[in-house]
Amino acid sequence: MDIKKAIIAAAGASQRTLPLQTLVDRDGATKTALNIIIEETLLTGVEEICVVVHPGDQTAYRTAAGGHASRLQFVEQPQPLGYGHAVSCAREFADGQPFLLLVGDHLYVSLSEKRCAQQLVEVARAEACAVSAVQATHESKLPYYGAVGGKLVAGQKGLYLIENVLEKPTPTEAEQKLIVPGLRAGHYLCFFGMHVLTPAVMELLAEEVSRAGAKGGAQLTSALAKLASRERYLAFEVQGRRYDIGVKYGLLTAQLALALDGQDRDEVLRSLVELLATRTR
Secondary structure: OOOOEEEEEOOOOOOOOHHHOEEEOOOOOEEEHHHHHHHHHHOOOOOEEEEEEOOOOHHHHHHHHHHHHHHEEEEEOOOOOOHHHHHHOOHHHHOOOOEEEEEOOEEEEEOOOOOHHHHHHHHHHHHOOEEEEEEEEEHHHHHHOEEEEEEEOOOOOOEEEEEEEEEOOOHHHHHHHOOOOOOOOOEEEEEEEEEEEOHHHHHHHHHHHHHHHHHOOOOHHHHHHHHHHHOOEEEEEOOEEEEEOOOOOHHHHHHHHHHHOOOOHHHHHHHHHHHHHHHOO
8 A cells, every 4th residue: 555645633723723833853853743744754764744724724734834835735623523523624635545643632652763644654654454553551541532443463562453433532432342361451542643544434424424514523433433344454552752732731741752852861860850949949
């Protein structure tokens, strides 16, 4: 499966300014969150990137993309009708091809030599099917994420055949429907914020959008739940951590994670120790 297209969803009312925020990346350079996400995407071999934005945000996003602006295409989500609807707005861009999907309010720190998106895309290419990145997550975080249930693929570490998909399940729902053998008690496989999806997903999203109508609320997870019953669909535990910059202190936590993974790690650690020492006096 050749993956040459990527979609970045960034049109949500609470999300649209987050990719414009500035951080210091691992290399010590000041960049916008959008720029960091774009670089993560390009390292996978993707050649075309479409950003789904709120109407009127294109200029700000072009500026935030810096030297990568020429690599971007934009599609507007005319009304806030849900995440699934936002992704479906890029259906013409996807053009019946598989695509990498990311969100504009998550940043990633890899725990291996390969970036998180690169790990995911390589698995999708090898398995020739849709693959969602997941992370074992404590049940206290279930209100923030979609989650999956399934079984380990024989002979594969961290790769699961998805059987169920639920959007922000309760702990009771997760315990009943999303148990995955081998995970620690109270932990579930929650979405990581990136997926490689097949053309069938756009068809399923079109159905979800049509069903939701003008009231909106079309969800990607609903389409993914149907995908799991129609074709082979896997979950992959990426070697890395996701950081939601939209939650309280999320931007700060992401910045610390990037700094501690970069060339200025020792300097940052010294500063943190000094800060903690000051606060304990």
